[in-house]
Amino acid sequence: MRHQPISSELFVANRARLTAQLLPNSLAIVHANDVLPTNADGSLKIFPNADLFYLSGIEQEESILLLYPDAYEPKHREVLFLREPTERLQIWEGKKLTQEAAVAKSGIQNVRWLSEFPRALRDCMLSADQAYLNQNEHRFANTTVETRDSRFVKQCREDFPLQSFRRLAPLLHQLRTVKSKPELTLIQEAIRITQAGFDRVLEFVKPGVSEFEVEAELAHEFIRQRGAFAYTPIIAAGDNACGLHYTDNDQICRDGELLLLDVGSNYANYNADMTRTIPVNGRFTPRQREVYDAVLRVMNASIEGAVVGKHYRDWNHESQLMMNEELLSLGLLTKEDVAKHTRDEPACRKYFMHGLGHPLGLDVHDVAPEDAPFADGWVITVEPGIYLPEEGFAVRLENDVLITADGPVDLMREIPVEAEHIESVIADAAVTV
Template sequence: MIKHTLLPVAEFYQRRNDFIAQMPENSIALISAGKEVTRSNDTEYPFCQSKHFYYLTGFNEPDAILALIKGDKSASVRSVLFSREKDSLQEVWHGRRVGQKQAIEVYKFDNCFSLAEVNEQLLPLITGKTAVLICQHEQNEFQQQVLNWLAEIRKAARTGVKAPTTLIDCSGILNEMRLHKSNAELDIMRQVNIISGAAHQRAMQQTKTGKFEYQIEAELLHEFATNGARYPAYSSIVAGGDNANILHYTDNDEVLNNGDLLLIDAGGELAGYAADITRTFPVNGKFSPEQSTIYQLVLDSQNLAIAAIKPGQTLAELNRIVCNFLTEGLYDLGILKGNLTVLLAQRACKKYFIHGLGHWLGLDVHDVGDYHASSKREQLRAFVAGMVMTIEPGIYIPNSDKSVDEKWRGIGVRIEDNILVTATGFENLTVNAPKTIADIEAVMAH
């Protein structure tokens, strides 16, 4: 069990102020919370808060609305929350609510009203503003509600009331803010990596020939939850043998066979922040010569990419490094055939390395943030300290690929770590998930 560090309320308060500073004068931003989603009849999926809303509030109830108000130069900025009201009967059935008084006292909003008061209290805040900011990715239902409010205000135009004339998508502001992690965020991301790394160790130790993929998934979920990461950050991939060659395989219902590899892509979520770790290891605890050859090729390429991470570096350059290395390696093994110079120019390894090298990581697994992709899909965003990304090269040779020697078929390998860009280079947050062949075999021998 590890001691968790949660984000202080002061951090959410500062984020709201930083966001308001980037709003146009005389504008209002409206950000909606997530909604509960029905799973079946009268049961719901575990609630997952809208990440933009959570980033600005730390408030974890559904249906709430955040209003951030910026007046002219002489006006003070304000944050107003609309949330579910205290209701003793509902709380007996469904759990405690924060309520309006505590929202102000605990979460430091300037004011808080119940959702029943939203029309009465919010319309005057919108009236007279020049612009309304919303997140275009928000639920269509909320966007329609905003348009309805604007239409309501326009009805009173004859009385001198002025409605906002501009609707602005503020997702870009929040995406950019979220891309740069604070020290408090990084503390949580280190912790969720440790929890997730321990889960991968547990999975290695519990894997045996004849078990089912879902039994190993259960071991992962047990380790996450035992250590405070109540839910996985995404549906775990537990893919034995040729299933590893299905990139988003989540059926997790087949038996584990002797002589196969097992690819696990799984990470916990802690205080809203995700880990995203992949490990590949032999079901029987010992790599075959062919498996170890492909595995070491992927691991060496990952180590090359990670070592090159520093401020000013780009994913495009890391991709070039990895693609050249994997293309040469696959050529040397006879898996790629032809003229090496041509193969390198064509990035021929992409036949077997069929996804990207990495992505931003944070409140979302595939986190927000502009990659500055070119027309050739090259990700040219220069790294700066505080960015966190995955580095996850892979080689996938399905059983159906008759162009290669039979000994390589059915091998699928991915290795994925979570990397922080620092002022001088990088920090690998994935510190306790074994990934060398020797370390994996040693863990599985116990």
């Protein structure tokens, strides 16, 4: 755990919000993620399960949370199961949570070892009227690899065939979409670290540096401030930026090129997501500048349009209509092209082919109910772009925005984005070198 301790009050409140949504006499079970293998006897560092962390603050492998608020036995109402920190385990893998430490982190008073889980599960299953089981139900999830949750669902159906099972994910999606004040504080810290990394890059970038050197500058700044990359960074110079998810980051940044940076820091499992496009030599060409300003206008207008009650599909369509007009002014679309625009076949698709943004939180592409309108407490990204492979560059800009009843709040408003500001910071850095 690199991040500073988080008050267990956050997780106590999250559990209370969930249990209030459960049907009477129900239990819910949430597992940690698998530790994934690499090659030979290697394994990746565990990636904490977002739902387990949201409900408990626990980031340790093989952990299980059982919630049964209406249980007759008080000891079954809220139980956290952990690997027992034996001497051998800690010699080979390092320190593991003690029961006392887990209580302090989670606010869960009943912490037991994993060896006790099968009996507790049977007792609760035979008493409950229904059981909520969890799975990754993100719309774009890659489900080719069987997960710990999936194996558990299969086992439960075999062991308790007459039990009534329900989906936990829809409830958690609704709850996780609305961020509490402590969650917003963690997201803002991730954004602050991201800004520090970007400031460092503005002082570093010049013709001749490599994309991976830029990535290293960001890694240095993120790690030294208790952060980490929220996702694999995109450091794309020139026409590399026209590949939406280019991550090779192995080319040279050349004089006259633009450098697209799609990066964000993770802090305490909460994420920032930022995109900036900067001139490698410190000055935009006239053509680069007019494309840049067009994207910036769409981003700013889309931030203003992110209001309570609006549906994503309508917000996204508004951005496409704005982008049509910008592309018309840039000479990239004709009036005839714009006249043919439909929601299914937007005129701007050739140059702006992706969605305008996504929810942000414990996942970079965070969970949210698909058909729900924006609500007070949502955090979303706003990321329009124009991609011109024929001209050898692309511009994408992205800020993170909090939706409130009083209007949208740009959480990245302090991070340089105006073209003049970008050029000024780079110029000042060059003078001080």
